[in-house]
Amino acid sequence: MSGVTGSNGTSTTDGTVRGVLFDIDDTLVDTARAFAAGLAEAFGTLTELTPQAQADAVRIWRADAGGHYRRYVAGEVGIVEQRRARVLEITRHLGLDDLDDDGFAAWDEAYRAAFAASWALFDDAHACVAAAVDAGLAVGAVTNAPGEMQRAKIAAVGLADVLGSLVAVDTLGVGKPDPRVFHEGCRLIGTEPSATVYVGDELDVDALAAVEAGLRGVWLDRPGRRRGGPHAVSDERLAEARAAGVAVIASLRELPEVWGSART
Numbered sequence: 421m422s423g424v425t426g427s428n429g430t431s432t433t434d435g436t437v438r439g440v441l442f443d444i445d446d447t448l449v450d451t452a453r454a455f456a457a458g459l460a461e462a463f464g465t466l467t468e469l470t471p472q473a474q475a476d477a478v479r480i481w482r483a484d485a486g487g488h489y490r491r492y493v494a495g496e497v498g499i500v501e502q503r504r505a506r507v508l509e510i511t512r513h514l515g516l517d518d519l520d521d522d523g524f525a526a527w528d529e530a531y532r533a534a535f536a537a538s539w540a541l542f543d544d545a546h547a548c549v550a551a552a553v554d555a556g557l558a559v560g561a562v563t564n565a566p567g568e569m570q571r572a573k574i575a576a577v578g579l580a581d582v583l584g585s586l587v588a589v590d591t592l593g594v595g596k597p598d599p600r601v602f603h604e605g606c607r608l609i610g611t612e613p614s615a616t617v618y619v620g621d622e623l624d625v626d627a628l629a630a631v632e633a634g635l636r637g638v639w640l641d642r643p644g645r646r647r648g649g650p651h652a653v654s655d656e657r658l659a660e661a662r663a664a665g666v667a668v669i670a671s672l673r674e675l676p677e678v679w680g681s682a683r684t
């Protein structure tokens with residue numbers, strides 16, 4: 421992209437990327453795998469799960485057809501409350517009795533311990549973050565999960581030294597797709613939105629929302645990792661997003677091409 425001159429005659433951008441903001445869950449960290457471990461452990465305390473039942477639990481959890489997590493991000497329900505609502509959908513699918521307060525508390529303890537014990541990076545994540553740092557780019561993260569958990573997660577996967585700049589859902593009290601969280605991420609790493617790449621695994625709340633906030637939005641569409649239910653991406657929706665400026669990659673190995681190509 422060549423340099424752009426604003427209508428007032430001042431240079432607004434030379435097209436160079438100065439920073440990269442990363443989504444965390446299912447972008448850097450294989451959260452779906454950690455969910456599977458947490459759900460298997462917690463539901464395993466209630467019943468003997470068949471492989472099919474385990475797969476169903478993960479599918480229902482990730483699809484979140486009831487929109488409970490998005491209601492949490494919007495500040496409408498608490499994080500434990502949204503988790504309990506999603507557990508209820510799965511217990512009913514599995515034909516189990518609804519959990520009372522004590523039953524849910526025990527479920528939640530088992531879930532959270534197994535979930536946290538399973539945090540790990542995708543095999544392309546560390547090299548991508550390191551490449552950004554080596555390229556002299558400022559890096560940070562913008563996430564729709566609570567800051568305390570995300571800082572623990574970042575530390576657990578060995579990225580605490582480079583991802584200290586974090587905007588979590590409780591930083592401003594709102595989450596993606598609100599443009600303010602992307603702008604706060606840029607402020608923390610000291611870049612203009614137009615000179616900042618944002619990469620995430622959800623087309624709407626990550627890539628398209630980043631573009632709408634003035635960043636360079638990238639959708640990480642990992643093979644076999646799309647979520648179902650209300651998160652399904654139609655061809656038409658994808659075409660609209662591309663037309664709006666969203667770049668699409670299948671692996672974080674492709675991300676350096678995105679920031680590199682913006683320099684020419």
Ligand SMILES: [Mg+2]
Pocket residue numbers: 443444445446447620621622
């Ligand atoms: Mg994500």
